[in-house]
Structure formats: C-alpha cells, structure tokens
Amino acid sequence: xxxxxxxxxxxxxxxxxxxMILGLLRLVVITVLDIRHIMRDAGDKxxxxxxxxxxxxxxxxxxxxxxxxxxxxxxxIIFHVSIIIVPIFLGSHVMLWxxxxxxxxxxxxxTVADVxxxxxxxxxxxxxxxxxxxxxxxxxxxxxxxxxxxxxxxPFASGFVAMHPTMNPFPYEATMLVHVMSANILxxxxxxxxxxxxxxxxxxxxxxxxxxxxxxDCGTQVAVALGKEKQPV
Amino acid sequence: xxxRDKYAYYIEERTLNVTERPRRFLEAFAAxxxxxxxxxxxxxxxxxxxxxxxxxxxxxxxxVTRDPQDIPCERSEMLLKVYRRYFTRAGLFKARLFDDxxxxxxxxxxxxxxxxxxxxxxxxxLTCPIGIDHGLITHLGRYLxxxxxxxxKALVVATREQLEGVGNTSAIPAAALTDTxxxxxxxxxxxYNLPAKYPIDVEDAExxxxxxxxxxxxxxxxxxxxxxxxxxxxxxxxxxxxxxxxINYGLFYSDRMLExxxxxxxxxxxxxxxxxxxxxxxxxxTRSAWFVPTFGGPDAPEVVNCMQYAYQQLKAGKLPLxxxxxxxxxxxxxxxxxxxxxxxxxxxxxxxxAICSDFVExxxxxxxxxxxxxxxxxxxxxxxxxxxxxxxxxxxxDQIRATGAKYVVAPCANCKKQLREVCEDNDxxxxxxxxxxxxxxxxxxxxxxxxxxxxxxxDAAEDLLKPVKEGVEA
Ligand code: SF4
Ligand code: SF4
Numbered sequence: 059x060x061x062x063x064x065x066x067x068x069x070x071x072x073x074x075x076x077x078m079i080l081g082l083l084r085l086v087v088i089t090v091l092d093i094r095h096i097m098r099d100a101g102d103k104x105x106x107x108x109x110x111x112x113x114x115x116x117x118x119x120x121x122x123x124x125x126x127x128x129x130x131x132x133x134x135i136i137f138h139v140s141i142i143i144v145p146i147f148l149g150s151h152v153m154l155w156x157x158x159x160x161x162x163x164x165x166x167x168x169t170v171a172d173v174x175x176x177x178x179x180x181x182x183x184x185x186x187x188x189x190x191x192x193x194x195x196x197x198x199x200x201x202x203x204x205x206x207x208x209x210x211x212x213p214f215a216s217g218f219v220a221m222h223p224t225m226n227p228f229p230y231e232a233t234m235l236v237h238v239m240s241a242n243i244l245x246x247x248x249x250x251x252x253x254x255x256x257x258x259x260x261x262x263x264x265x266x267x268x269x270x271x272x273x274x275d276c277g278t279q280v281a282v283a284l285g286k287e288k289q290p291v
Numbered sequence: 292x293x294x295r296d297k298y299a300y301y302i303e304e305r306t307l308n309v310t311e312r313p314r315r316f317l318e319a320f321a322a323x324x325x326x327x328x329x330x331x332x333x334x335x336x337x338x339x340x341x342x343x344x345x346x347x348x349x350x351x352x353x354x355v356t357r358d359p360q361d362i363p364c365e366r367s368e369m370l371l372k373v374y375r376r377y378f379t380r381a382g383l384f385k386a387r388l389f390d391d392x393x394x395x396x397x398x399x400x401x402x403x404x405x406x407x408x409x410x411x412x413x414x415x416x417l418t419c420p421i422g423i424d425h426g427l428i429t430h431l432g433r434y435l436x437x438x439x440x441x442x443x444k445a446l447v448v449a450t451r452e453q454l455e456g457v458g459n460t461s462a463i464p465a466a467a468l469t470d471t472x473x474x475x476x477x478x479x480x481x482x483y484n485l486p487a488k489y490p491i492d493v494e495d496a497e498x499x500x501x502x503x504x505x506x507x508x509x510x511x512x513x514x515x516x517x518x519x520x521x522x523x524x525x526x527x528x529x530x531x532x533x534x535x536x537x538i539n540y541g542l543f544y545s546d547r548m549l550e551x552x553x554x555x556x557x558x559x560x561x562x563x564x565x566x567x568x569x570x571x572x573x574x575x576x577t578r579s580a581w582f583v584p585t586f587g588g589p590d591a592p593e594v595v596n597c598m599q600y601a602y603q604q605l606k607a608g609k610l611p612l613x614x615x616x617x618x619x620x621x622x623x624x625x626x627x628x629x630x631x632x633x634x635x636x637x638x639x640x641x642x643x644x645a646i647c648s649d650f651v652e653x654x655x656x657x658x659x660x661x662x663x664x665x666x667x668x669x670x671x672x673x674x675x676x677x678x679x680x681x682x683x684x685x686x687x688x689d690q691i692r693a694t695g696a697k698y699v700v701a702p703c704a705n706c707k708k709q710l711r712e713v714c715e716d717n718d719x720x721x722x723x724x725x726x727x728x729x730x731x732x733x734x735x736x737x738x739x740x741x742x743x744x745x746x747x748x749x750d751a752a753e754d755l756l757k758p759v760k761e762g763v764e765a
Pocket of ligand 1: 349350351352353361362363408409410411412413414415416425426429662
C-alpha cells in the first residue's frame with residue numbers, strides 16, 4: 059500500500075498531470091489555429107470582437123444567468139466554483155507544490171476548504187439528480203454526463219475524509235490512494251472529454267462566430283467538388 | 292408516395308428519385324467541410340457539448356410542444372453524430388471496433404423533418420454555456436440535405452425563378468416593375484401631393500435598393516414609405532431592372548445558392564456604378580446582404596438597411612415629422628435575422644419613439660426576442676401553416692396579446708406574412724401588422740415637398756398591383 063501510494067502521488071501523478079496540461083494546450087493551439095485559418099480564407103474578415111469577449115465573460119462569470127431553473131443553475135455554478143478553487147488553493151496541496159517545485163501561493167482556511175469540499179460533493183450529486191428530474195435534461199443525458207460528476211466527486215469525498223480521520227471508517231493510506239488515483243484518472247480524461255471546456259470555453263464564442271465567415275467561393279467549390287456546376291437549381 | 296406525404300412540407304417529385312442518399316450526403320458533407328468554415332465549430336461542439344438541457348426552455352417550439360425531438364441540443368446532435376462517426380478520427384476508430392451507428396435513409400428522413408421544424412432563429416444559442424449555435428447546425432443540416440435534393444418545394448421553386456427564370460423570386464418582369472413604380476408614384480401624389488420618384492436604372496446613385504421583391508405585390512405602403520423617406524431626405528438611390536430582389540432563400544437551404552444570389556446583388560450594384568446596397572424592410576434579406584463582403588469581392592459595396600438609413604437622417608435632423616404622433620398603441624417585433632446578433636435593435640425603436648405616443652415593448656425583446664415562428668423560410672411553406680401559427684407561433688401570439696397593441700411593427704416581409712397569420716389563427720383579429728415605413732409614410736411632414744396635383748385618376752389602390760399581377764400571370 060505504502061509503495062502504491064508513493065507511485066500514485068509520484069510518477070503516476072506527474073505523468074497524468076503533464077498529460078492533461080499538454081492535452082489541453084494541444085486543443086487550445088488547434089482551436090486558435092483553426093480560427094486563424096478560417097479568418098485568413100474568409101471573404102469577410104471582420105469579427106465583432108468586443109461583443110464576443112463580452113459574451114464569453116458573461117459565461118465565465120455567469121452572475122446574470124439565473125433566468126430559469128434557478129436551482130439547477132445555482133447548483134452548477136457552486137459546483138464549478140468549488141471544484142476549481144479547492145484543488146488549487148487547498149493548504150496541503152500548495153504545500154506539496156512548494157516542496158516539489160518551490161512555488162507557493164495563498165491558501166484557503168481549513169473551514170472554507172471544508173465547506174467548499176462538501177459543497178462540491180453535494181452539488182455533484184445534485185447535478186446527477188437534477189439531470190434525471192427535468193425531462194429534457196434526462197433525455198439529453200448520456201452515460202458520461204452522469205459518470206463525470208460522480209467521478210469528480212470521488213477525489214473530493216476521499217480527500218475530505220482523509221483530512222478528517224475521526225469520520226473515516228477506512229484506513230488512511232487506502233483513502234489517500236483512492237484520492238490520488240481518482241484525480242489521476244480525471245487528469246487523463248480531461249483532454250478527451252467534455253471537461254476540456256475548462257480551457258476551451260474562452261474560445262467557443264469565437265469559433266461559433268467564425269463558422270459563418272465563409273471563403274468567397276465556398277459554394278462554387280462545393281459545386282465543383284460534386285460535379286454540379288452545370289446542374290440547374 | 293406523394294410529394295406531400297414524405298415530409299411535413301411539400302417537396303418536388305425529383306426528391307423521391309434520389310438513390311444512394313447516405314453516400315451522397317457524406318460526399319457533400321466532405322466537400323462542404325473542405326471548402327467552408329464549419330469544421331472547427333463541429334469539432335468544438337462534438338468535443339464540448341455538455342448536454343445540460345439549458346437551451347431547451349429558450350426555444351419557442353420546444354416550450355410549446357415539449358416534444359423531445361424539438362430540444363435544440365437533441366436536434367443538433369443528429370448532425371453532430373454523423374460528423375463524429377464519419378469525420379473524426381475517434382469516430383472512425385470506434386466504428387472499426389464496435390458495430391457503431393451507420394447513416395441510413397431513415398436517419399436522413401428524420402433529419403429532414405427535424406431541420407425544418409427549427410426556424411434557425413438562434414435564440415437558443417444565447418442560453419448555451421458552450422455557445423453552440425444551433426442555427427448554424429440547422430443551416431448546415433439543410434444545406435447537406437439540399438445536396439440530396441431534400442428542399443421544400445416553395446423555396447427551391449422561388450430560387451429557380453430568381454436564378455434561372457425571370458430573375459426574382461416573385462417572377463415580376465422588369466416592365467411590370469416599372470409600371471408598379473409608376474403606380475406607386477401616382478398613389479403618393481394622390482395621397483400626399485408628394486412627387487416622390489422611384490428612380491429606375493440610374494447610374495452613380497449612392498444607394499441601390501433591394502427590397503424583398505414580394506413587397507411590390509403585398510406591401511405597397513412600405514415601399515411608398517421608402518420612397519417618401521428617400522424623397523424628403525434627398526437621398527440618391529435607384530432600383531436596378533437587372534436585379535431588384537433582396538430575397539435570398541440560399542440562406543435557408545444552401546450556401547451554393549446564397550453565394551450566387553449575393554454575387555448577383557453585388558453585380559447589379561457594380562453595373563449601375565452604385566456605392567451601397569440599400570436593403571428594404573426584410574430581415575433575412577438584410578442578413579444575406581451582410582454576406583456581400585464575403586462573396587462580393589475586394590471592392591464589395593457597403594450594406595445599409597433602410598431603417599438604419601432613416602434613423603441616420605432623423606438624427607441628422609433631415610427627416611421632418613408632423614407634430615401629431617400616432618396615438619394607437621404600437622409594439623415592435625425584432626426580426627431574428629437582424630436583431631439576434633444585436634446589429635439592428637435601436638434604430639427602429641428610436642424612430643418609433645419619435646413618431647408614436649404609445650410605444651410598448653414586447654418581453655423579451657431585442658437580441659432575446661422570440662422568432663415570429665416563420666423564420667428560416669418556413670413562412671413560405673403554406674402547407675405547414677397550422678404548425679407555424681400553432682406550436683411555432685404561440686409564444687409570439689402570447690407576447691403580442693400581452694402588449695395590447697393595435698399595431699405590431701415588423702420590418703420584415705417574412706415576419707409580416709407570418710404575424711398576420713399568427714394573429715388570424717390565434718384570435719387576435721384587431722391587431723394590425725405593419726412595416727416601420729408604413730407608419731413613417733403617415734407621419735412625415737411633407738410641407739415644402741409637395742406639388743400641385745396633376746389630373747390623375749383616383750382609386751389607384753385597385754389598379755396599383757394590376758400590372759404586376761398581369762405580369763405574373765403572363
Ligand atoms: S434556432 Fe430557434 S427554432 Fe431552432 S432550436 Fe433554436 S430556438 Fe428553437
Ligand atoms: S445549452 Fe448547449 S450544451 Fe446545454 S444542452 Fe443546450 S446545446 Fe447542449
């Protein structure tokens with residue numbers, strides 16, 4: 059168990075983490091190059107940049123997005139806030155970073171961290187439940203849409219009990235192993251799954267707008283490719 | 292199978308004769324991906340779509356039908372599924388390992404139904420955290436379906452007339468256009484002693500005018516309003532007999548047609564050595580004309596909507612208005628094609644506030660407006676009227692009812708037709724659907740612009756459309 063944990067938080071962690079970073083960067087680079095490529099070939103090279111940035115920001119900080127399904131919106135927002143803040147600003151995580159790469163930054167107080175961690179787990183479960191409540195969300199939900207929030211809840215729940223030994227029915231090392239390995243699995247999954255929106259979201263509004271910027275002969279080219287230049291309407 | 296049974300809308304006979312549809316569909320898909328800008332959006336959407344369901348409640352159709360097939364994300368997923376399976380590496384790989392989804396005739400039929408239930412109004416895009424543009428997917432889905440000849444008959448027949456027939460979607464010959472303009476001029480004289488002209492084929496004008504050509508048959512007041520505004524503001528404009536139709540159904544079913552029609556518009560402006568495209572009161576004509584920079588070449592003319600022009604003139608103090616305002620309650624319907632992206636929302640409101648004493652907003656409005664229910668060309672399909680004014684139009688009817696307005700101003704040929712039918716079918720008999728220029732015509736102060744009436748015959752109203760109608764029949 060001891061060695062397994064050593065491995066999990068050592069080489070396996072570093073590999074998974076690097077994999078995530080490189081995977082996400084690859085997606086960002088592809089997306090940015092795609093947009094550049096489109097705009098280079100486009101007949102109309104204007105983009106309403108200001109408007110796109112405003113829309114993007116309104117989704118990154120969705121304070122005004124409570125027009126309908128208030129609980130559902132609130133749940134997802136709390137979920138996002140806590141799963142972003144806790145892993146980055148948790149005291150013991152920052153300590154690990156300091157020890158390994160010598161960098162540190164401000165940390166959360168343990169109470170705040172505890173509350174946010176509990177919120178992360180509760181909202182993850184609440185998302186799954188609400189997906190089954192609304193007919194449309196239920197209809198749209200795929201296996202991964204239930205699995206991913208649940209999988210995300212695992213490192214938070216296990217991390218929480220590991221920090222609170224009195225509440226923990228399992229041995230510390232086993233709990234930590236679950237904590238670290240579930241996080242490692244998530245790191246690997248992130249670039250391949252919808253969670254990659256964590257880095258791609260700032261680009262999606264631009265992609266959607268750029269999709270309407272056609273090359274000046276896009277229709278003709280299709281006609282030629284399909285041998286339909288002479289075909290009547 | 293008859294051409295009306297296959298899909299909810301009428302199709303042409305030839306649609307039924309296309310063979311090997313899945314193969315053709317995929318070939319067209321490949322060709323389109325190669326030469327257009329859809330690919331990155333499809334990649335992003337297939338990667339990120341979170342299937343959260345937020346978009347559902349923002350669609351006026353799903354809101355009424357509660358039919359799962361009308362959930363925006365569900366509809367878009369139909370095409371994304373094909374893309375994922377045939378055009379992404381992961382999809383090809385998965386297909387090799389498992390007995391995965393294959394594109395079938397039946398699946399294509401489902402898409403053909405789904406993509407013409409959506410009006411491509413893009414309202415749902417506003418509520419998607421990922422920014423998925425379902426209007427774009429519907430647009431692309433219809434384009435690909437058109438390549439296997441699935442096109443509503445109403446749209447393809449009109450486009451054929453425009454590109455290969457008389458030259459416009461209403462089949463109005465140039466001679467009939469000239470006659471109609473003369474009649475409209477007489478009418479302006481009769482009503483207001485206003486010697487306004489419709490300058491035909493004048494070279495070097497600043498604006499070349501492209502209304503929805505159907506206005507010449509149906510919206511005489513809007514066109515008279517256009518002429519009145521141009522006259523009192525001293526605008527330099529012309530109508531070209533080579534091409535006087537702003538309608539572009541390519542926007543609704545095929546980028547190939549979109550490109551050809553837009554190029555014809557730019558071509559007519561060049562022929563007349565005009566400077567700008569002036570689009571009449573029409574939402575989709577305006578949005579298509581905004582593709583002039585895309586397809587019109589490096590010296591593409593600028594595009595101005597007539598409401599933008601009128602507002603500029605008002606601001607510059609060049610649009611004289613009578614003191615008496617319109618007192619009946621007026622509300623404004625934002626056509627999706629000009630309002631959704633926020634490009635034209637304030638100009639019409641400023642104009643209306645200047646000429647009406649009781650202007651009220653519908654809620655929601657501007658970028659968040661509800662589609663009239665006839666968007667995306669569905670308004671031209673008379674066979675689906677019940678669907679258009681029922682589930683698709685119900686939200687709009689509710690909105691209009693809530694305002695208690697007498698006049699609904701809808702500066703769009705499509706919206707006008709649809710809203711009139713919506714009001715008829717949803718028990719709103721007292722509401723009148725008009726154009727913005729219809730109202731402007733009534734309130735412009737013509738003092739100083741009038742001329743003594745020459746001898747003209749009265750009752751031109753009936754005669755007004757006669758030459759056009761004869762032209763069409765011929
Ligand atoms: S584009 Fe409009 S009609 Fe189509 S799904 Fe979205 S909201 Fe509904
Ligand atoms: S809001 Fe966007 S991600 Fe959510 S279900 Fe609709 S299209 Fe899919």
